[in-house]
Amino acid sequence: MHRWLLLSYPRDYRRKRAAEILETVHDIAPTGRGPRVAADLVRHGLRARLGRPASRTVVVWASIFAVACGLFAASFGTWLTWLGSRPLDHNELAAAVGQLYPDKEVSHIDEDGPPSVFIIYGSPLSWSFASELLLGDGAEYSLAELGASFEQLPADSRPLVLAELRQRLHAAGWEYAEPVYSNAYDCIPGDMRCDPASIPSNITVYAQRSDNILEVEINADNTTPLMGFTLTRSTPWSAYPAGVVAFVLGTLSGWWLFGWASRRTEGRHPLVQRLAEFLCGFAMFLWWAPILLSMPLMLSHHLSEPHVRWHLLWEWLGQPTMSLPFLLGGLMLILALGLAALPYRQPADQPLARG
Template sequence: MPPTGDPLARRYRRLLLAYPRAYRRERGEELLGLLLDGAPAGQTRPSLRETADLIRGGLRCRLGRPASSTVGVWAVLTALICGLFTAALASRVAWETSRPQPDRAEFTAAFAEAFPRHRLGDDVSTARALFVIYGQPLSRESLHSLLLGDGGEYQEGVAAGSAVGPMPTAEAETLATARQRLRNAGWQVYEPTSEVLQTCADPRCDPASQPVETVLVARRGDTVLRATFDDPRTFGSYLGVELQRAAPPAVLPAAVLAGLVGGALAWLVFAWASRRTEDRRRAPVLLGLTLFFWWAPVLLATASLAGHHLDEPHPSWHPLWEWLGQPTLSLFFLVGLAGALILLVTALTPRRDARPLTVSLG
């Protein structure tokens, strides 16, 4: 046995922690002896190549299934999606550090600041929570809607209102005045965007007669203002305004840290389950279905939101869980979760045989 006081032996032992405990118990001393015998005289620490080889070999050994050429890919996909789910959960918790959504007084002051000559209607609505579903805070009664069909209604709360009466100035002048006043008040004003709304499907309709929607977005501190100019003949009001909070600073670091920890833990659990289910032929099929139900919403939502973000300015990005298709497609997540639980239960059941672990150092 190598002397415990040898610094090279201690460092090799630390690197061997990359291997599963059963492998270290069975082959650890033998492997350590081989490494020490092959080390040049006077060497006190492993080379970079040895370090990389030992870590790579240990991680591959943890995955088991030595005949599989794709188990590493499945492990990465599992760790990545679990890390994203963990990051999304942590970001939602970090949202609780935000100030409450704007109240009526704050909304009225912001409206008057940007549109002083326009009359605000009495139907100003305010949010009862940071995030609401159908305008109400999340509750036990709304969980069914959240998880089974109407998850897309779970959104950031907003304070909203609209101008009433005739427009005192032309839209172009109103927009230019609002941009200047907001800049003077310390708002960061983004370039307005316009979109022609197809309200007539008949090919004979004159495109010039279609209503145009123009959106102005600005941000000051943790508050985002969104003003929408519409055709009053179509929408009843020529101007609608929304005010809401941007993501608080704690969201990003919380999501990154939780994502890294969650991904690492998921990789370790995957490796353990992979070794425990080497003799279960249905395990790869069940894993493939689980990952399909978890990844499909991510791909769909990311493709949709990426285009949406490119089309108009976003001083505060959509929450991370929306990029993962949640809770809009939460039924997919729940089916995948059921598959993952079945896999874990399968891994917990005793194996038919206990084959020794083998690995090559490359």
């Protein structure tokens, strides 16, 4: 087993010191410290991959880069699982609404299924939407949904409508969350005409049955009181293991890639080193700034109201709303890797990286 653990070390390091390391490990193993020795082998091997033994910050930068790679890899892995989810069917929505309210006539219902699992402005993502995606409208890229609505009881009877809705959802086998109240409109804070207590509230109830999620909104508009229904899919079960596996693979790959570039730029001309470090550092700023901005907001949003389905993983990373910084950061990393890949002759007396 210990021989396999040596794969955590760089190839040149293994060629020179593998026999010595294994001999030392075999001497220590009978003392009962096998698990600790194995952990130390991996830890020192990962550190040796980074080179720069005198540096105190290279591990920090490698960790920042590797975790970012893991998060984006997990996001991509969950996205792939979503592509295999069951397509939405307008007949399912019609059946669900008809089962809940067989005594009411639907005034509007989507009659065609969506063209793909994710859409932007009603269409599948394509190169024609590149400008919208990169220049601030990335939030429009979202899960496809189907809608239906009909006129319901007057707005002053909405508490009775809500109570009846809960009863019908329970009878139809739907598991529903607590209702979410939101202002029907906003007014300017501090304005004498602004009385927050008088603003009517829309009521939204989220329910789940099997892989279907039904969002029911009771509109507060006194002129055209409506009840709206939106059907979407729940998160596929395969998204969770796929996200975990993708995160581990992405993190390890990010560490390996950073270590390769770090060792390749060690001992190079100072201009090459500084330029590569600047490109990598600024790229990490462009990658992590959206993440650090989005994660607290998403967490606060999830804690403030019930959710039957958590928001998609890439939304926690600020994507694709902030896809332009991500793309610019990726281009900078490509330039940094290009600098690391430039051929050069390593001095014969330069020591190998030590763990």
